[in-house]
Amino acid sequence: MAVPALRGSVRFLRQSLTIASKDLRSELRTKEALNASVAFALVILLLFSFAFEPTEVETRQISGGLLWLVFAFAGALILNRSFARELANDCLDALVAAPISGAALFLGKALANLALLLAVELVCLPVFGVFYNVPWTLQFWPLMLVVLLGTWGLTVVGTMFSALTVNLRLRELMLPMLVYPIMVPGLLAAVQLTTPLVMGQPLAGDLIPWLRLLIAFDVIFTALALALVETVLVR
């Protein structure tokens, strides 16, 4: 009885991973979006230090906000391309017509975006540490967990709206306009967790409610996205 369900989920995962690896291979061939995103992130980090000239103490206190703003802005570039890259040669229509569910297509793309976004972020973190002279590895693994959870939230919502806005002329404007307000709780939780972690506080006590909020945000929006993505993709 459980076997067909199990086989179904295995096939679902395999389809998602196929899509994910296709997207990753396609991106890694040219590295266009990846390079643009990293460059953009570095520029923002640079501009911030010119704009605010923070001291080391001040920087640690705003580190969460600064980092997640950089991740959100640079991430939009990658998320935008996610479905947009399929427009040429009617690839999107082909993918939708293919015998995989919309949810599997979505999950595959989301996983690929997660990998790309994490790559950008893992470049940003050391650069941040160097530019602002802030030791950020005091709570390395908890910080990695928060970065992963926060990035997944951003990826899920961003990939969903990438699918939704793919045919619009003003796609590059509409995607951030729609995604950022929706991301407010997720980004807020990520920021509230990141700042203390960068400052070296352990992931306990006061921080746990924020962790729970971030996980809840991720779960709710992943479920919503998987449920609604089929509607958005079928034309």
Add this chain to the structure above:
Amino acid sequence: MDTRNFTFLCYGLLAAWLILCAYVVALVARERKLQRELERLRLLVEEKEHTG
């Protein structure tokens, strides 16, 4: 009734009602535009029916 801060109360109420009135104006403007478009299209359809 104490009249301190009464001016602020007036500004507040005025602002809220201005927003609602502005919306009414927008609705009316939109209505007019739609009616004009409707007339234009009806005329076009009649023309086509007579010449077709």
Add this chain to the structure above:
Amino acid sequence: MRQKIMLAMTGIAALLLARNLYVMLLVLPDEKHQNAAYRIMFFHVPDAWTAFLCFLAAMIASVLYLVKNDLRYDGFAASITEVGLVFGAANLVTGMIWGRVIWGVWWAWDVRLTTMLVGWLMYAGYLMLRRAIEEPTERAKMSAVVSIFAFADVPIIFFSIRWWRNQQHPPPADLPPEWWAALFMNWIPLLLLAGVFLMIRMEQERIERQLNGLRRTVHAF
């Protein structure tokens, strides 16, 4: 017939508002710290309630559209979201003015106002999206998804900002009971007005659908 209903609703709303203004300004006693200004609350709070109700109705209509594929649900969702934005804007502006009186600043990142602001931005995005999509069924489908995402986010936004602010401001004290009656009494005329706006707007949506049909006829020749 519709016109008569709308006129009646507006009439009742006007009468109630007049009565409420009398109660608000003359009957209720002054509050000790804010004197006259607190009375703005009797519009500020029901504006928020109205906006919230509109967004909830929009979400329900969006779900119904996705299930039944009837464009009238989409028309309803679009109209009521617009009405919700209007009352939301009124809430934000009265909130800012009230805040200027009691806290001395135009914006204090208070929980409810911040939540309304984020919500307002989400639904403004909804309207912007609608303007960007011309094909009606496509537009209806995409807007419905955005509306569902937006409303699902509203409670999460509220709780997250409340936690954030509790680390800085303590929450405001509770309201005395005799004020609740006045709040509800003032909510009714606002709801009636919202209803009138909705009816006007929905009629306009219906005309738009008619226009689309006519446009197709004209171009078919």
